[in-house]
Amino acid sequence: MKVKKRTKFIEKIKNLHGDPHFVAMGMAIGVFVGITPTIPFHTILALTLAFALKASKPAALLGTLVCNPFAMVFIYYACYKTGNLLFGGVLSADGSVNILLGIIKQDIGFYDKMLSFAGFAQTQLKVLGIMLIGGVVLGVPSGAVSYYITKQFVKGVRVAREKIREKRKIK
Numbered sequence: 585m586k587v588k589k590r591t592k593f594i595e596k597i598k599n600l601h602g603d604p605h606f607v608a609m610g611m612a613i614g615v616f617v618g619i620t621p622t623i624p625f626h627t628i629l630a631l632t633l634a635f636a637l638k639a640s641k642p643a644a645l646l647g648t649l650v651c652n653p654f655a656m657v658f659i660y661y662a663c664y665k666t667g668n669l670l671f672g673g674v675l676s677a678d679g680s681v682n683i684l685l686g687i688i689k690q691d692i693g694f695y696d697k698m699l700s701f702a703g704f705a706q707t708q709l710k711v712l713g714i715m716l717i718g719g720v721v722l723g724v725p726s727g728a729v730s731y732y733i734t735k736q737f738v739k740g741v742r743v744a745r746e747k748i749r750e751k752r753k754i755k
Contacts, residue, residue, distance in 0.1 A: 610640030614647015667718025
């Protein structure tokens with residue numbers, strides 16, 4: 585089943601229109617966005633960046649698929665670890681769920697509970713910020729590599745198609 589999906593993905597890339605740079609730039613944008621922890625906004629961000637940078641919008645959408653349900657956990661964990669490393673390991677999110685459960689279980693008044701939730705949200709915003717920084721740091725080289733691979737791939741496909749057309753003309 586994975587082979588079928590991979591084949592469909594490759595066929596979609598082969599059939600994208602535009603010069604190799606245009607397609608590769610869209611793919612790079614999509615991969616970059618797919619690496620960042622912005623999952624509910626991947627489509628909007630990829631399309632906006634592709635429009636602004638004059639790149640292939642369909643390729644950008646295909647590139648965001650790098651972040652799929654199976655890879656997401658690993659990608660986001662890597663984003664967190666990378667960002668946290670850059671900030672000297674100042675934040676630990678390992679006990680976040682336990683902290684949240686502890687706040688819910690506390691026998692305190694509503695106002696105090698809301699203050700505890702506000703403190704928890706601030707901590708989580710720090711985690712998100714660290715993940716975003718880590719995502720950018722990991723996304724830039726990932727986008728660059730995908731740009732190069734996609735550009736070479738599209739060029740190869742176009743050359744092969746041209747050779748097939750020439751052979752057909754000769755016959």
